[in-house]
Amino acid sequence: MRAMLVLLALAWFCEGCAMTAASLAVSPRLAPVEQRAPVLLVHGIGDDASAFDALRGRLEQEGWPHVHAISLVPNNGSEGIPALARQVAREAEALRARTGARRVDVVGFSMGALVSRYWVQLLGGRLVVRRFISISGPHAGTGLAFLGRGKGVTQMRPGSRLLRALQQDPRPWGATEVHSFWTPWDLTILPASSSRLPGASERRFPVLLHPWMLTDRRVHDAVVDVLGSPAVAR
Template sequence: MSPSLRDLTPPARRASRALVLALLAVVTGCASVPEARPTPQPEHVPVLFVHGTDETPGSFFAMRDAFEEAGWPKERLHAVRLHPNNGQLPIEVMAYQIRRAAEGLRKRTGAERIDVVAFSQGTLSSRYWMQELGGQPRVRRFVSISGPHHGTRAAYLKADPALVQMRPDSDFLRELNRRENPFGDTEVFSFWTPLDSTVVPADSARLPGATERTFFVLAHQLMLTNPAVISATVEALAKNSPP
């Protein structure tokens, strides 16, 4: 015959009561099961897009769509509108506009650092902001797409101030490229096409120390809509690391 609760020692009685109560809770559906908490996902770092000469924020329409499809909220994506966009003012003027746009994006999102995707002349304006106006600590990753970092012979076609600055061996470029480590802890990527007829020579788009990729895209302007370039840009900024 099984012993009753009365026959058990006090510790044994307490253990037996606990077992009975647990079984009753399971049977009646009253057992409290800890809720599974979803694994927190890292926030997407805000991205600032910077266009080039004769371009507009709309130049990034395909790339912005790709970032949204990859999970970036719209409010964390911003394409700055530089004015004027035709090279009639020096690159330094554009850099101040980028600084204002970057600080606005940081303030709206509460982010300490942002990522920057820049195209063509926009890469030089972004670099000037980062290197000369104190923007580098604010940038986690910088993606340069077809930037004339060492000048382009196509800039001899016009005499506008920004174009003069983009000529090979210009005073502006010598000053911008004088430092050995201008980007500090910012991760830098350089994407370019050997078939570029706007950045001449095409390898002027290379940046020392950058993670470099070449894409056989037929024209300078097509770099922003090429699926492979877009995919590589999203991939570069999607890698997990502290913002």
């Protein structure tokens, strides 16, 4: 029985690899550099801007001229999600001012994905965000939040008032194109399916640990694919 479970897990893993490869194989070629929006990267709890070093380097290697990672303060979950979202809003406005861009793209990881979502939905971010990629965000909460303290941690508990307010928004995204990347193997977002985001295009990755989603090449390929795709008229 144990051997059979191992074989089934390997088969699922390989199937996931094939699905990811197939989704990337049919992607359109990247848009010219001048058509790519500036990118703002928003990290998770306990991290800072350096968490995105690998992804930022990949985007710069692919020709993105403007990639900026924010360091949220504080980063330990003691501050509430709305206050952190206001930091993201200020960074986005500063990025737009520096580059002269009308809209920006946003990639949020873990708690940073939830912070970015709050900004997009409830603080006017959808007016200036072209594409939003959530990577392993606790959009329906995570059971691990019951083990921690702090305003932000409490707001990441399943069924929290903040999560209910986000879920009840009838038109959350406006013209913003939204994508959800997640792994069914996640042991930080519990259950892992909490990373699914209503109304988002979805991609699953067979990545074994939550933090590895920021360093996995397949995830990087998908970020490049989404952010570099030619804009679709809306």
